[in-house]
Amino acid sequence: MxxxxxxxxxxxxxxxxxxxxxxxxxxxxxxxxxxxxxxxxxxxxxxxxxxxxxxxxxxxxxxxxxxxxxxxxxxxxxxxxxxxxxxxxxxxxxxxxxxxxxxxxxxxxxxxxxxxxxxxxxxxxxxxxxxxxxxxxxxxxxxxxxxxxxxxxxxxxxxxxxxxxxxxxxxxxxxxxxxxxxIKRDSRIKMVVDHLVANPSRPFDTKYFCEITGLSDSSLRRLFKEHTGKTPFDFMKELRMVTAARRLLVTNKRVSTIAYELGYNDQNYFARVFKSVFGISPDRYRKEARK
Incomplete structure (x- = not known):
């Protein structure tokens, strides 16, 4: 909630x-x-x-x-x-x-x-x-x-x-x-998705998810794409950027801090990824949203 x-x-x-x-x-x-x-x-x-x-x-x-x-x-x-x-x-x-x-x-x-x-x-x-x-x-x-x-x-x-x-x-x-x-539903992939949504800052650990789902690397990636319509990389990118956008709006944290919290050590790379999703930089996004 x-x-x-x-x-x-x-x-x-x-x-x-x-x-x-x-x-x-x-x-x-x-x-x-x-x-x-x-x-x-x-x-x-x-x-x-x-x-x-x-x-x-x-x-x-x-x-x-x-x-x-x-x-x-x-x-x-x-x-x-x-x-x-x-x-x-x-x-x-x-x-x-x-x-x-x-x-x-x-x-x-x-x-x-x-x-x-x-x-x-x-x-x-x-x-x-x-x-x-x-x-x-x-x-x-x-x-x-x-x-x-x-x-x-x-x-x-x-x-x-x-x-x-x-x-x-x-x-x-x-x-x-x-x-x-x-809609391709698979309880094993749903478990993975639920974990990722609850922990957007954690990386997609293929080995860990293969162990808990009993799937091979190729099967995990194939079923994940069928279930979500995205590759694990694209899914995590969008999930993290949406999380970042919310933090830009509801907190006063520095952009570099938000980037680091979401697993990005390079603020410039984080800004490029953010712009690829939202069309504007993190700083401008915060500024425009608070006008």
């Missing part, structure tokens, strides 16, 4: 997302690009980002402030994303009463606290959040399918499941199969 405050000119380059995310926009506006589809987001909106997608985003106003929760679903049916494929979850939802913002804030508070019951509090609030987004998606589907307006009268649970859930047409099946086949 994280709370981000980004100023104008913030950019998050396209990256593979190895987990699902829920984001709540507290202030400002921005663009989230999920698998080449662009969504405008603004204050009091919730965005669902499914596991295995490609994500990039940037601020469009003077700032973009949001909560972000990372999670994985334990239930998968035919390797499909449960919330998207079976509950038809909308990518962007409005929180008109700001009740959901309170849920995000509570999760963030417990995540940063030391309560003995924090894990249960976090999980309970997360399940309430997921229940809310599923209900919103269901209500939206009912309204779209009711010619006389919203909403249809309640029936049995199965009657209330959106029709597309049970759609066995060839077109629907091909669409779901294409989406599933695009």
């Amino acid at each position: 994280d709370y981000y405050e980004f100023k104008k000119a913030w950019i998050y380059p396209e990256s593979y997302i190895p987990y699902s995310m829920l984001r709540y926009v507290v202030r400002g506006s921005g663009i989230f690009i999920i698998d080449d589809k662009q969504y405008e987001v603004k204050e009091n909106q919730v965005c669902y980002i499914p596991e295995g997608c490609r994500l990039s985003c940037y601020a469009t106003g003077n700032e973009l402030v949001f909560f972000s929760i990372r999670f994985t679903t334990t239930v998968r049916i035919n390797d499909k994303d449960l919330l998207t494929d079976f509950y038809h979850l909308q990518p962007v939802l409005n929180d008109t009463d700001q009740i959901i913002q309170q849920r995000f804030a509570e999760i963030y508070s417990y995540a940063k606290g030391d309560s003995i019951a924090k894990l249960f509090r976090i999980r309970g609030n997360l399940e309430l959040l997921i229940a809310w987004v599923v209900e919103q998606a269901h209500a939206h589907t009912e309204c779209d399918g009711t010619s006389d307006g919203c909403c249809a009268s309640a029936g049995s649970p199965q009657e209330n499941v959106p029709e597309w859930t049970w759609d066995s047409s060839l077109e629907a099946s091909c669409h779901r199969a294409k989406k599933t086949n695009r």
Whole structure:
């Protein structure tokens, strides 16, 4: 669980997302690009980002402030994303009463606290959040399918499941199969990715990852590319640059310090790599973002 405050000119380059995310926009506006589809987001909106997608985003106003929760679903049916494929979850939802913002804030508070019951509090609030987004998606589907307006009268649970859930047409099946086949999931590679995301400053230790996954060097690299769409080198480069960009925005650390923390002993080389990802130097990135 994280709370981000980004100023104008913030950019998050396209990256593979190895987990699902829920984001709540507290202030400002921005663009989230999920698998080449662009969504405008603004204050009091919730965005669902499914596991295995490609994500990039940037601020469009003077700032973009949001909560972000990372999670994985334990239930998968035919390797499909449960919330998207079976509950038809909308990518962007409005929180008109700001009740959901309170849920995000509570999760963030417990995540940063030391309560003995924090894990249960976090999980309970997360399940309430997921229940809310599923209900919103269901209500939206009912309204779209009711010619006389919203909403249809309640029936049995199965009657209330959106029709597309049970759609066995060839077109629907091909669409779901294409989406599933695009994402090459491997629990061994997911473990590697999770480790790298949690430790961006550590190098990609091929020998260590081969030992814990039981894969050969060539198999590890091949499966990693299939799983993430990037080589280990490119994945680590982008991960470190995104981490560096966040530290440039939320801390006053010197560029050389941030570079060293992320494993770059040569500040000039770090600056060249940063510019190759964001298009501007670290110093200019910090300056432009804080205007």
